[in-house]
Amino acid sequence: MIRFVKKALRALSFGSKRKPFKVISSGPHHSDFSEMIASETHNGVILMHEGVAIPSIIMRDKVRKSAVMAEDFILEGQQAFQAIQDILVQNNVRVGHDIEIFEFGVGCGRIARHFLRSQIGSFRGSDVDEQLTSWCSDVLSKKDARFSFFKNEYLPPLAVQESSIDILFSISVLTHMQKAAQDAWLREMSKPIKPGGHLLLSIIEDGEDQLPTGIQVRERIDEEYKREWLGVGDAPETYFSTANTSRYITDILKDNFQFVAGRSKAIRGRQSLLLFKKTI
Numbered sequence: 001m002i003r004f005v006k007k008a009l010r011a012l013s014f015g016s017k018r019k020p021f022k023v024i025s026s027g028p029h030h031s032d033f034s035e036m037i038a039s040e041t042h043n044g045v046i047l048m049h050e051g052v053a054i055p056s057i058i059m060r061d062k063v064r065k066s067a068v069m070a071e072d073f074i075l076e077g078q079q080a081f082q083a084i085q086d087i088l089v090q091n092n093v094r095v096g097h098d099i100e101i102f103e104f105g106v107g108c109g110r111i112a113r114h115f116l117r118s119q120i121g122s123f124r125g126s127d128v129d130e131q132l133t134s135w136c137s138d139v140l141s142k143k144d145a146r147f148s149f150f151k152n153e154y155l156p157p158l159a160v161q162e163s164s165i166d167i168l169f170s171i172s173v174l175t176h177m178q179k180a181a182q183d184a185w186l187r188e189m190s191k192p193i194k195p196g197g198h199l200l201l202s203i204i205e206d207g208e209d210q211l212p213t214g215i216q217v218r219e220r221i222d223e224e225y226k227r228e229w230l231g232v233g234d235a236p237e238t239y240f241s242t243a244n245t246s247r248y249i250t251d252i253l254k255d256n257f258q259f260v261a262g263r264s265k266a267i268r269g270r271q272s273l274l275l276f277k278k279t280i
C-alpha cells in the first residue's frame with residue numbers, strides 16, 4: 001500500500017524528485033490561524049463572486065453564525081434578495097432606476113451585493129459594526145457609485161434625511177435586539193421613508209398564543225468571534241435572539257404604516273417577512 005502511494009506521488013510529480021504539490025501564495029502568508037481567517041485575502045487568495053470580493057470568514061460569521069462557507073454566504077444572500085423581490089413584486093411595489101433603497105443593519109453586504117445588478121436609483125446601508133460598513137464602502141461603493149454605507153450608533157437617530165427613501169428593509173436585525181432598542185428603531189425607521197413608501201422587516205415570528213406579550217428576548221452567547229461594538233456606548237454587553245408576533249410589530253407602527261402583506265418562513269425557512277406602506 002505504502003509503495004503504491006509513493007508511486008502515485010512520484011507520478012504526480014512527473015517523475016522528478018521535487019515535492020508533488022506546491023502552494024502558491026501571492027499575498028502575505030499567515031502562520032497564525034486566527035490571523036488568517038480574519039484576513040480578507042485568505043493567504044493571498046481573494047474569493048470573488050460575479051466580480052465582487054467576498055468578505056473574510058470573521059465578517060461572514062458576524063452576519064450568519066454557523067453558515068460561514070463562502071458558498072452559503074452567497075446563496076443565502078441571493079435567496080433573501082429573491083424573497084425581497086418576490087414580496088415587492090407580488091404587492092405591486094415598483095423598483096426602478098428612480099427608487100432610493102435603504103438597508104438598516106446591512107452587515108457586510110450579504111444581501112446588498114445582489115442589488116448591484118438591479119435597476120435602482122441608489123442603495124444606502126448602515127450598521128452598528130464599523131468593520132462591516134467599512135468593508136461595504138471599500139468594496140461595494142468602489143464598484144458602484146450608487147452604493148453608500150455608514151456606521152450608525154446602537155440607538156437612534158439614523159442620519160438620513162426625512163422622507164428621502166422609497167423602500168427601507170432590514171433583515172435579521174430586529175431579531176437581535178432587546179425590546180427598548182427594537183421599539184426605538186421601529187419608530188425611527190419610519191422617518192426617512194417617503195409617504196407612500198415601504199418598510200420591509202424580517203422577524204422570528206411566533207403566534208399570539210405562544211407569545212402573549214408579543215415579544216421574547218433571549219440572551220445569546222456566541223463564543224467564536226467578538227462583536228467589537230457590544231458593551232460600547234448604549235449597546236448591551238451580550239447579543240440576543242428575539243422573537244415577535246406580527247401584531248406586536250404592526251401595533252408599534254400603526255400610526256404611520258398600514259400592514260400590506262406577510263410571508264412566513266420567507267427567510268431561510270425561518271424568519272417571516274412583513275411589508276408595510278407608509279400612510280403619512
Ligand SMILES: C[S@@+](CC[C@H](N)C(=O)[O-])C[C@H]1O[C@@H](n2cnc3c(N)ncnc32)[C@H](O)[C@@H]1O
Pocket residue numbers: 062063064104105106107108109110111126127128129132152153154155170171172173176181
Ligand atoms: C444577522 S446580521 C444580518 C446582516 C444583514 N442584514 C444580512 O442579512 O446579511 C445582524 C446585523 O445587525 C447589525 N446590528 C445589530 N444591532 C444593530 C443596531 N442597533 N443598529 C444597526 N445595526 C445593528 C449587526 O451588526 C449585524 O450586522
